[in-house]
Amino acid sequence: MSNKDLADLKLESLPRLSITELQPLAVSAALLALGSNYQADHHLPYVQNILAELGEIELSNAVKNPDITATKEQPKPDYINQSVYLALSKSMTLAQLQQVFKNLEDECGRERTQKSKSSGSQGAVTKVSMDIDILLVKINHKKNSLSKFENKWTVIAERLPFADHEMTGIKELQKKS
Secondary structure, eight states: GGGGGGGTTGGGGSSSHHHHHHHSSSEEEEEEEEEESHHHHHHHHHHHHHHHHHEEEEOOOOOOEEEETTOOSOOOOOOOOEEEEEEEEEEEEHOOOOOOOHHHHHTOOOOOOOOOOTTOOOOOOOOOSSSEEEEEEEESSOOOOTTTGGEEEEEEEGGOSSSSSHHHOOOOOOHHH
């Protein structure tokens, strides 16, 4: 497996950059968090197959977790979560990769939340067919304004702190490497 570089990954010492800084940079690998609380038995395998077309993948076990945004007044279905190591067969910018994942979420019927004009609060979407979050990226060998991060894993700062299920998935993938 090509995820050998995950084995000695020390998350606490990795550089942390904003999504805005990373979007124009070419990436060669990514660590993802998948989640679905609606027809996960259909959507997770579908997404796994598409990811495998983008490159080599390694999967953590899928685990069931309660929705952390659920309340007694507004219960929500449990999620099935899974972490994925993706080594891209062809590098692309992070912005391009984000668009691929947004399109994939849409293909799965992902409903997007809408902000209420009056309150500015998020609308209540309880069914999430597919959510694909990028946690870490490996910046490709190319000279750029952030060349000190070349060929190194970088944490997407906005994703911190990682959720418990994300950390569990990352650690499982590290053990597999």
